[in-house]
Amino acid sequence: QKEVEQNSGPLSVPEGAIASLNCTYSDRGSQSFFWYRQYSGKSPELIMFIYSNGDKEDGRFTAQLNKASQYVSLLIRDSQPSDSATYLCAVNDLGWSSASKIIFGSGTRLSIRP
């Protein structure tokens, strides 16, 4: 059974600090990786995707991928109270992108304290 593992949290970070969220995956053949943000009672919102080893930056968000270690992370700089949410890590189980079977982790709850 292919798995995506996340620490459930809650992760508490002071406002203005860097929040670091981590995820590991079991299938070495995985090629596509995603981070979703989900506010309580709402649906997931895609915030980052990464396909290659290394870092990808978008505004205050940086996704980091290390395929050798089967590890994906999300850094949120200058954390704001509005960043308080559950962050879901997701992986395409199929290893190619023209078809997809996305596996999600259970999510990490992030709380930004003022």
Place this chain on the structure above:
Amino acid sequence: DAGVTQSPTHLIKTRGQQVTLRCSPKSGHDTVSWYQQALGQGPQFIFQYYEEEERQRGNFPDRFSGHQFPNYSSELNVNALLLGDSALYLCASSLYASGRTDTQYFGPGTRLTVL
């Protein structure tokens, strides 16, 4: 730019009944995936539709079936409802021609309660 829409927002059914949930993909998208999200869990993949055919399927029983229409909208049908089917049902859309059907955008979801 119209986003993904789902109906109804909420639904209450009793055990043994059947339910149909509906989804319209984001404007310009042609691929629809369905997920079930239980409380406190991540979404679980049910199936994906493209060109009116089921292309991929997760580990869900045959009670879960779907359909895609020529206008790319989709339905999820669940027969013989069980208490354990109570969940948030999410539809996500993507574009096959982009080569990345895994880059998906979610609708607001349908909250199903089975009593």
